[in-house]
Amino acid sequence: MRATLLILMLALGGQAGAQPVAPLPFDRILRYDELSVLLRQWADQRPNLVTLESIGTTPEGRPIWFLTITNQATGPAQDKPALMVDGNMHATEWAGGVAALHFLHKLLASYGKDERVTRLLDTRTVYILPRMSPDGVDATLEQGRFIRSVDRPYPDAQPESGIIPRDVDGDGRTVFMRLRDPNGPWKSYAQDPRLLVARAPDEAGGDYWRVLPEGLIEGYDGVTIGDEPEHEALDFGANFPGDRGTTVSQTDGAYPTSEPEIAAYVSAIARRANIVAHVTCHTFGGLVLTPPVNLGEVLPEPDRLAYAALAGKAEALTGYTAISYLDLRSVDRERQIPSAFGWLYNRKGIFSFITEFWNPLTAAGISLENTTASAWLWGFHPVEDELKLLRWSDEKLAGQGFAKWQPFDHPQLGPVEIGGFDLIRYWYNVPFDRLEQEVAPHSEWLVYLGLTTPRLAVRTLMADSIGENLWRVRMVVENTGWLATHGSQQALDMQAVSGVLATLQITEGSRLVEGDAVQQLGQLAGRAGQRSIASWWGYTPGTPDRAVAEWIVAAPTGATVVGRVSHERAGSAHTELVLSAKSD
């Protein structure tokens, strides 16, 4: 019995304390204060793996939490290649933040137990920003309404006219209002009167409705309702540095990084030169998105192939569909839109992905063949599909996916009915009872993605005695990762990355006779792009993953030299050698 316990303790060795990692709740979305407590708890429970810091403060005064996850005993975070994962760039997309937290929890709870997670944190670094918009998430949880990134007005303090979406009946959700109107464009659907369908083009004399978002009307003259652009439309994704189109939209912000959250995040990324890959977690659609975003953006061939392999693995694990952002854009393809890809991939050459978790349509049994979830964003779909959604809500969500139309006396409009699909809780987000199973396979993929990054190693460090107290020191270095040391071809093309450096350190009393102490070795390939061995057309693989540095050192027998190899994205490694006649 005691022996078993001892073996168990040894198996957990290297882990400071075997205390369990506090669980992540899946039955609710954590308010900011509760999230802060949980993150501190995790940091306290795994101090050898976690560094928790704030990278900035939001305008409402909330620190923006940023976590660095790596086994600190195997080297500092900056000396290892890194995967960056973020969540809640968009306030209403709660499941994205949960996915980032699920991954974080998995890393901490599985380290020392799961070989792949252990290898990942021993050899790589993971950065996690679980909630990019803490103000926005708390606002959506409080107000139950759609907010893109934050409820800060931009560009105007308040629109002069139009609907301000608000939970006017106080039931905790902001849905729709319908009003009887002989000139309304909607009518009840015969098969299920809860649904509204378009009145036929030639139809008159029936019972018609007008539909508005639930809310209050600014500048109401008793008759007309203005259609001003949204005043809380700021989209953090469009606020990254990168190419802005000639027409800047009200989602983009005053200038790149004008928003404090993005300024903090961009600066945190810029200060971490080791980031090779990045995933931002969003909802919805059941998609994994890759560059390009805009017409005219073309990926270099090696990156196209690497993206296909990496996103293909995501498809296999999650069942989601991998597609380029550009191919997803069913409308408005001509307009140049800014996105985080524009900076992370186009400028810095970081392999960046957007995961859009959850697809309520497929959950409800709706076929998306020959269409995409994005077509739904624009409201073009048959009513039969809405019936399926309604049935799904009735049968699987206890009716919660559709708020029953309830009479309400609106302070401005008089008698209305409030109800309709609860877009925020069941479209943008996964029902709580299936949230964990929805995000778990993605965390598997993130482990995989982290393990595909480059990783420098010293293969051998040897010395030949070539004279009295004279040595030829030879260091063979290699990239043991799948991706090349530079990560993407784009990083090379944009000159966003420098090369592999080999350094020889000698002790006092030794002297370098030949060879610079620091030598440039260029880039080392990874195993990516390997072809089938049956391809014999112009295929002459050599050892592009390997390089050699040489020095001639004058030193007494018994002196120590240290060979070091480093690269900002591929990590660093070093080996010591005691010079002796036997050392070759």
Ligand SMILES: [Zn+2]
């Ligand atoms: Zn989003």
